[in-house]
Amino acid sequence: MITSIQNNKVKQWRKLYKRKERLKTNTFLVEGYHLVEEAKKSGWEIREIILVENKDIPTWCQHFSVFLVGESVLKHISRTETSQGILAVIEMKETPLQKNNHVLLLDAIQDPGNLGTIIRTADAAGFGAVILGEETVDVFNDKVIRATQGSLFHIPVISAKLEDMIEELKEVGFTIWASTLEKATYYDELDVPKKVALILGNEGAGIRQVLLEQADTCVKIPIYGKAESLNVGIAASILMYYIKQKQS
Missing domain, CATH: 3.40.1280.10 (SPOUT methyltransferase, trefoil knot domain)
Structure with a gap:
């Protein structure tokens, strides 16, 4: 459980809102069950999942590195007005052009x-x-x-x-x-x-x-x-x- 906004992990996650850090780490943040699940279903590499305390860990999350965080930490890293309590660090990739008109x-x-x-x-x-x-x-x-x-x-x-x-x-x-x-x-x-x-x-x-x-x-x-x-x-x-x- 991470409860301090001074934790190094929390600082790293916050930095991903800056393009420079995204390019440096080749990762980005997404928030909300729908976006995290869409990334998973589409085969994008999920490096970490961030889940707020007192939330049940979804079965499909158990194959990933999951970090539990306190409410104050969630508020610190969330960019949505009403957070669903889940974020993920995802590896960037560019899908090659496919045959299409x-x-x-x-x-x-x-x-x-x-x-x-x-x-x-x-x-x-x-x-x-x-x-x-x-x-x-x-x-x-x-x-x-x-x-x-x-x-x-x-x-x-x-x-x-x-x-x-x-x-x-x-x-x-x-x-x-x-x-x-x-x-x-x-x-x-x-x-x-x-x-x-x-x-x-x-x-x-x-x-x-x-x-x-x-x-x-x-x-x-x-x-x-x-x-x-x-x-x-x-x-x-x-x-x-x-x-x-x-x-x-």
Whole structure:
């Protein structure tokens, strides 16, 4: 039983909320039964499980290194308003790209909630991978992980230089769609090619010009009211489901 927030283990766990420490240890934290179980079911390596005192240890946890902690320690390391009393330290990994006709590329998405929602939607829409550009928020950020609701463990999420990735995708027959408002065609006026890589851009600045120049087609979503634009997560949902529907 660990009862002091000064314990070295507790200090190590807290450090995992910083990207620098995650990269140093190649691990990250998840919280809640659903996320821990999804990591296990998807074959991600669980290094440690942290369980609050007076909780029964689930049967499936008994194969792992389990640390019991007091309520004060749980509050110190938890990032949720109502903790379920379970966290896990999980080893990072990048799932390799698999054969799929639909790929999502994200250019400098900054909001953790947006990124997590987009990953979750890409998983639901049956996309083959989400590729993160260099300025995109860290996928192992705790807010991103919670927003994915476990989809992080189901779909390959890869960090790459988007300029190079676009060229590689073109070489294997992908058509590149870029979501932008300028010089763009309404998405529902287009035929969907067999292989599509969809680019979405930063919440404020949009897609960088260098990527727009690499795109084959610029697409936009009609705005019927007075809003200037849609949230990037909503735009991603509309476009991914349209692409998938037209290919089903």
